[in-house]
Amino acid sequence: MMDGAVAPLLAGVTVVEISRGVAASHAGRLLSTLGAETVLVEPPDGNPLRREPPFLPPSAEASALFAFLAAGKKSVTCDVETASGRAGLSVLLAAADILIHDLRTDERASLDLDEQTLSLRYPKLIDVSVLPFGAVGPKAGWQGEEINLIHASGEGFLLPNGLAAELFPDRPPIKVYGHFAEYQGGVVAALGALSALIGREQGGAESVDVSVQDAALAVGAFALQRLGDGSLEHRHTRSFKYGGVLECADGYVELLTLEERQWRGLVELMGRPDWMLDPALADSLERSRRGAEINRAIRAWALEQQTADVVARAQALGVPMAKYVSPAEVLAGAHERARELFQPVEIPGRGSLPVLSAPLHVDGAALRLRAGPPRLGEHQHLLTARRIRDQPLVAAEAS
DSSP, X not given: OOTTOOOOTTTTOEEEEEOSSHHHHHHHHHHHHTTOEEEEEEOTTOOGGGGXXXXXXXXXXXXXXXXXXXXXXXXXXXXXXXXHHHHHHHHHHHXXXXXXXXXXXXXXXXXXXXXHHHHHHOXXXXXXXXXXXXXXXXXXXXXXXXXXXXXXXXXXXXXXXXXXXXXXXXXXXXXXXXXXXXXXXXXXXXXXXXXXHHHHHHHOOOEEEEEHHHHHHHHTHHHHHHHHTTOOOOTTTOSOSSOEEEEETTEEEEEOOOSHHHHHHHHHHXXXXXXXXXXXXGSHHHHHHTHHHHHHHHHHHHTTSOHHHHHHHHHHTTOOEEEOOOHHHHHHOHHHHHTTOEEEEEETTTEEEEEEOOSOEETTEEOOOOOOOOOTTTTTHHHHHHHHHHHHHHHHHHO
């Protein structure tokens, strides 16, 4: 353990994960990184995310997505469609604190994993369900992929916007690259599991029902607020009055000036040009009204700037600005290194690679990745070990 590391917060907590999608898998990953023993229950042919691109070169055997989501977890194979498979899963659940899954409601009933059955058989088990539209309500049976969820949550209606919308006005609504909505669902599921874990001490185990659509909808809270005020945001109108994405001589930066002091810093950054000293622009409302005019001048100025230089000067003046960087620059960044955001782990079929640990510190220290992603069924011994451990309890009950 590196200097400054802390004891895992969830040491001694066992999580069983049955996942096919990113949301439930991300929830298990977050709890694992916080110190829980997360056991990934996979079908005999492996979790579907193992076959999800992009793949890590030189071979096409290691999924980059799975490598991230499964880092630090353990793997057992269990065919839950068979009696022996369900018996093995039962052994795991009897010893677990939390079950995280994305099983459909009809699947849960057929596998005796519905909320009522779990509560009766495992009264101390916290049941966390993560589905596209939740497990309760008129949309409970609906299925959905990331593209459905990003639009169902409203974000797709707002993208692309700002400079992108101006450069490509004919582009249709798009989604953020990757699994934005599903990651939000995973965060909410992990927080729900932690809340239930704390509450278990007072009121017993609870069931947590997470809708990925709801989780992603919360990200657009400001757009919802403005809708309540009578303003419907659209990708062609949703942008900063001035600032946003700026093209520089050698790349792109993003500029944000919401506060008066930030505007004053921007005036200094741009060398106090005469047009910015117009007394009328001391009024933030007037600046908003003249946003398009201001932005034309800012963009013309930005085209003559070097990204590293202008960002350093902006931050020294208290102006929120950051450079759009490549993945290689992220890995080499001084900030990322200081926070130990990326840690080397072994990835089967690829060797040692840096993997993102967690987007947070605990007591000022980085969270540690204990291992890379597991090989399929690598920890099958857990079923036997736990069955042996539980036998005295079964015998005691029988006697």
